[in-house]
Amino acid sequence: MSNRKFDIFAKGFFKENPTFVLLLGMCPTLATTTSAINGLSMGLATLFVLVLSNIVISAIAPLVPDKVHIPVYIVVIATFVTILQFAMQAYTPDMYKTLGLFIPLIVVNCIVLGRAEAFASKNGIVDSALDGLGIGFGFTMSLTILGMVREILGSGSIFGWKFISGDGLLVFVMAPGAFLAMGYLMVLFNRIAKKN
Amino acid sequence: MAAKSNLINMAVCLTAVCLVCSALLGGMYALTAEPIAKANAEILKASIGSVLPEGGELSDAMPIEVGGQPSEYYVSKAGDEVKAYAVKSTTVGFGGPLTLMVGVTPDGTVYNTSVLSHTETPGLGAKCSTDERFFSQFKGFDPAGKILSVKKDGGDVDAITASTITSRAYTLAVKNAVEAVKNIKGE
Amino acid sequence: MEFFLIIISAIFVNNIMLAQFLGTCPFLGVSNKVSTATGMSGAVVFVITLATLVTYLINKYLLVVFGLEFLQTIAFILVIAALVQMVEIVLKKISPSLYQALGIFLPLITTNCAVLGVALNVVTKEFTFGGGAAHMLNLGESVVYAFATALGYGMALILFAGLREHLELNDVPETFKGVPIALVTCGILAMAFMGFSGMV
Numbered sequence: 001m002s003n004r005k006f007d008i009f010a011k012g013f014f015k016e017n018p019t020f021v022l023l024l025g026m027c028p029t030l031a032t033t034t035s036a037i038n039g040l041s042m043g044l045a046t047l048f049v050l051v052l053s054n055i056v057i058s059a060i061a062p063l064v065p066d067k068v069h070i071p072v073y074i075v076v077i078a079t080f081v082t083i084l085q086f087a088m089q090a091y092t093p094d095m096y097k098t099l100g101l102f103i104p105l106i107v108v109n110c111i112v113l114g115r116a117e118a119f120a121s122k123n124g125i126v127d128s129a130l131d132g133l134g135i136g137f138g139f140t141m142s143l144t145i146l147g148m149v150r151e152i153l154g155s156g157s158i159f160g161w162k163f164i165s166g167d168g169l170l171v172f173v174m175a176p177g178a179f180l181a182m183g184y185l186m187v188l189f190n191r192i193a194k195k196n
Numbered sequence: 197m198a199a200k201s202n203l204i205n206m207a208v209c210l211t212a213v214c215l216v217c218s219a220l221l222g223g224m225y226a227l228t229a230e231p232i233a234k235a236n237a238e239i240l241k242a243s244i245g246s247v248l249p250e251g252g253e254l255s256d257a258m259p260i261e262v263g264g265q266p267s268e269y270y271v272s273k274a275g276d277e278v279k280a281y282a283v284k285s286t287t288v289g290f291g292g293p294l295t296l297m298v299g300v301t302p303d304g305t306v307y308n309t310s311v312l313s314h315t316e317t318p319g320l321g322a323k324c325s326t327d328e329r330f331f332s333q334f335k336g337f338d339p340a341g342k343i344l345s346v347k348k349d350g351g352d353v354d355a356i357t358a359s360t361i362t363s364r365a366y367t368l369a370v371k372n373a374v375e376a377v378k379n380i381k382g383e
Numbered sequence: 384m385e386f387f388l389i390i391i392s393a394i395f396v397n398n399i400m401l402a403q404f405l406g407t408c409p410f411l412g413v414s415n416k417v418s419t420a421t422g423m424s425g426a427v428v429f430v431i432t433l434a435t436l437v438t439y440l441i442n443k444y445l446l447v448v449f450g451l452e453f454l455q456t457i458a459f460i461l462v463i464a465a466l467v468q469m470v471e472i473v474l475k476k477i478s479p480s481l482y483q484a485l486g487i488f489l490p491l492i493t494t495n496c497a498v499l500g501v502a503l504n505v506v507t508k509e510f511t512f513g514g515g516a517a518h519m520l521n522l523g524e525s526v527v528y529a530f531a532t533a534l535g536y537g538m539a540l541i542l543f544a545g546l547r548e549h550l551e552l553n554d555v556p557e558t559f560k561g562v563p564i565a566l567v568t569c570g571i572l573a574m575a576f577m578g579f580s581g582m583v
Contacts (some may be wrong), residue, residue, distance in 0.1 A: 023562060026407035027496050034318045065201035065209055071464060072213050078457035079217040083224050085456070090231035093239060097313070104456045104503055108496040110408055154319055167357070173319035175402050176577065179570030186563040194558070218454065225453040288511045290580075 009130045012138030018111045019142035020189040025111040028102045029143060030178040036159050039147025041095050042102060043140025047133070048084055049106050050115060053077045054132035058120040073116045074107070081106045111139060149181050240312075244282045247299030247308040248272045252279040260380065263287065263372035269380070278302050281380060283373040284312065289365040291315035294324075296366065298373035302381065306337040309370055321362030330356050330363070334370055344371040386527050393531035395579040399497055400539040401572060402580075406497030410540060410569075411562060413488070420544035424537030426488040428530065430470065431498050434463050435529035438502040439522060459502050464493045497536055501529050543572060 018024045028046070033039040056076050064072050085103050088096040096103065106112065115135055120128040151157055154172030156164035171177045244254065252272035260269045262285045270282040280302070286295045292315035299307035311325035324330060333353055337344070345351030346363050355363035399405045406427075413423045438459045446452050471489045474482040492498060505525045509518060520528060546568050555564050 023411065024408070026411065027404050030407060031404035060213075063209070065206045067201040068206045068210050071210060071461065074460055074464060075213050075217050075457060078460050079220055082221050082453065082456050086224050086228040086232065086453070090228045090235055093232075093235045101500060101503060101507075105405075105496045105500055107456055107460050108494050108499050110494050113494065167319070170319045170358070171574070174317060174577070175404070176570045176573040178404065179566045179573055183559075183563045183566030183570060186566065187558045190558045190563065217457065221453055221457070292511050293509055 005127070005130055008127055009134040012131075012134035012136070013141060014138075014193075016135070016138075017142060017189075018135055018139045019146075020186055021193075022111075022114075024114060025109045025139065027105065028109060029146065030175075030182060032099055032102050033143055033147035033150055033178065034173045035151040035155070035157075036144055036147040038098055039143035039145075040140060042099055043136070043143040045084060045088070045099070045103060046106055046109060046111065046139055047136030049077065049080045050112050050136040050139075051129055051132035052080045053112060054115055054120040054128040055125055056080075057116045058123055058125050058128035061121040069121065070113075070117075073113060073121075077112050077116070078107045111135065146178075146181060146185060149185065150177060153177070153181070243297045243310045243312055244270055244299075246310045247282055247297050248280045249299075249301075249307060260376055262376045263368070267376075269376070280307050281377050283376050285369040285373040285376070287365045287369040287372065289314060289316050289324075290321045290359070290361040291317060294362070294365045294369060296369045296373070298370050300374055300377040304339060304374060304378065306334050306339070306370060306374065309334045309366075316359070316362050321356070321359040323356050323359065324362050324366050327356060330354070331366075337370070339371070339374050344374065385524070389524060389528050390531040390534075393528055394535035394538065395576065398535045398539055398576055398579075399501070399532045400536050401569075401576045403500075405500040406495045406536060409491055409495050410543070411565060413491075414540055414544040414547055414565070417541060417544045417548060420540045421537075422484050423488045423491075424540050426485040426492060427495065427497065427540075428533040428537055429485070430463075430467060430489070430492050431501055431533035431536075432526060432530045433470070434466055434498050435502050435505055436522075436526050437466060438462055439505060439525045442506045443522075455503065455506070456499075460499055463498055463502070467493050497533075501532055505529065539572070539576075543569060546572070 012018065014021075016022060019026075019029055025046070028042050032042040053073075053076055057073055060072070060076075061069070081104060084106070085096075088099075088103065115131060119131045123131070148158060150172045151159075152168070154168045154170060154174075154177060156162060156166070156168035169177075172181060248254075249272070252274045255271040255273070257268040257270060260267055260283065262269075262283060265286065267284045267286065269284065272279045272282070281300050283298050283300060284295065285298050286293055288294065294314045294316065295312040297310045297312055299309070301307050309331060311331075314322065314325060316322045316324060342352040343350065344353065345367055346353045346355040346360060348355060348360060349364070351367070353363065353367050393399070397403060400407070400410055409423065413419050441458060441462060442452075442455065446454060446458060451458075467489055471482075474485065474489075505520055505528065510520055510524075510528075511518075543565075547565060550564060550568065559567070
């Protein structure tokens with residue numbers, strides 16, 4: 001893999017991390033990270049849509065008239081989201097139930113449309129796929145970390161494995177805990193970024 | 197770079213994209229319709245199976261009124277003898293509807309319960325489907341000897357800590373199911 | 384009575400932003416000043432109510448009739464995008480002053496997931512209010528629910544903007560500046576709103 005290609009892939013993890021640096025896609029980030037496994041699943045679902053829509057959009061971008069490019073992109077993204085919805089309903093019904101409304105809402109996740117507009121429409125298919133993979137895995141990583149923190153503090157377990165008896169600090173699995181955990185993680189991220 | 201826009205290519209492009217995507221979705225829908233139905237049926241079957249005693253032949257869904265609302269129930273029979281009833285019972289929990297499958301034996305004892313769907317708070321009310329200490333109380337619960345309501349209301353059910361509303365809803369759902377079975381037998 | 388319960392539930396108990404996390408991006412984006420927050424709130428109330436009305440009708444009289452429910456997501460997002468454009472054009476023509484106030488926020492609204500979220504919720508979820516039976520909402524209830532939800536969003540946004548204006552004047556640790564402290568504040572606001580839970 002050439003250096004440039006590696007950069008396209010790797011930037012999503014730290015330098016342009018969609019969650020902690022670009023602050024994109026906050027709704028699913030906060031809502032679905034009640035546990036590590038939920039965060040991981042939501043991240044992978046977004047990754048799926050992101051990679052496929054990036055590939056298709058980079059392929060059709062030269063043919064799309066400028067003035068209607070946004071509606072066309074949205075239709076492409078919505079198609080992949082609905083395909084994902086059907087597949088999850090059929091093969092992982094439990095996870096579909098848990099993530100619920102946030103699966104169809106991937107359509108309006110600013111990360112997906114943002115990458116289509118900023119990257120896929122101007123770059124080749126391979127680069128766009130790499131960009132989708134990088135940003136997607138970066139997003140998955142952030143969601144899993146946030147989910148892990150909330151699960152450890154809130155339920156005293158990690159990926160469902162319980163290490164304390166009784167309850168944790170319940171507030172962390174509820175709405176306020178999402179904001180608090182996210183805020184403090186961001187502070188941590190800022191500190192690390194500043195040191196480097 | 198993107199093509200220059202004029203009315204014709206804009207219309208053609210949008211129409212084409214929409215057509216292709218709808219066709220794709222239609223195909224995907226047809227392809228997954230069966231697995232989705234199967235997955236849902238399996239969840240239902242598993243939950244019925246978990247609330248009824250082993251063996252016995254299961255009937256199809258039959259309509260019934262549970263707690264004043266239309267619902268459905270299944271009968272498990274061994275030969276002509278009724279082994280147990282499985283009743284779908286919905287009440288209102290903390291976050292929204294709470295639907296249970298309740299297995300009741302002909303003598304009115306609760307055989308077992310299982311949560312079909314809920315919208316309770318994760319970590320609190322949602323424990324009604326994960327906390328063994330809570331839902332195992334209903335296993336073999338005999339409403340003739342004990343009272344089906346939470347201890348706060350003078351009953352014999354230990355509520356989930358900090359989730360009284362969910363526990364009440366769960367208990368009420370079981371109670372409604374037991375009442376409904378009385379009516380079935382009365383017919 | 385039912386409408387009253389819907390309104391209380393949507394504004395306070397199940398506040399779309401503080402309890403359901405819908406529309407977080409614009410929430411963090413435009414909450415720097417009370418004046419912009421107010422403008423955004425107005426635009427959101429307008430668009431959510433209108434979009435829910437239109438998508439409800441489209442779902443009931445088009446998608447369901449022809450068995451095309453699987454196109455819900457794609458149809459709704461297109462309708463919302465088109466609707467926002469139309470509102471923008473119409474406002475520009477008939478009320479330039481209102482357009483001045485709301486105009487710049489309108490393009491941002493298409494990607495506000497609260498709009499699509501409410502539209503999808505209304506046609507797919509069963510609701511319960513005040514111990515009543517779980518049921519799907521009818522047209523009137525849907526519109527009231529959408530309007531109240533949007534009001535709740537606006538209220539949270541304006542409250543939060545007020546808090547952030549004060550934060551600006553305070554001495555916040557370097558690494559907390561900007562979004563992190565806003566998130567922590569938001570967490571505390573959400574905690575306050577939890578006091579309403581269980582009311583309806």
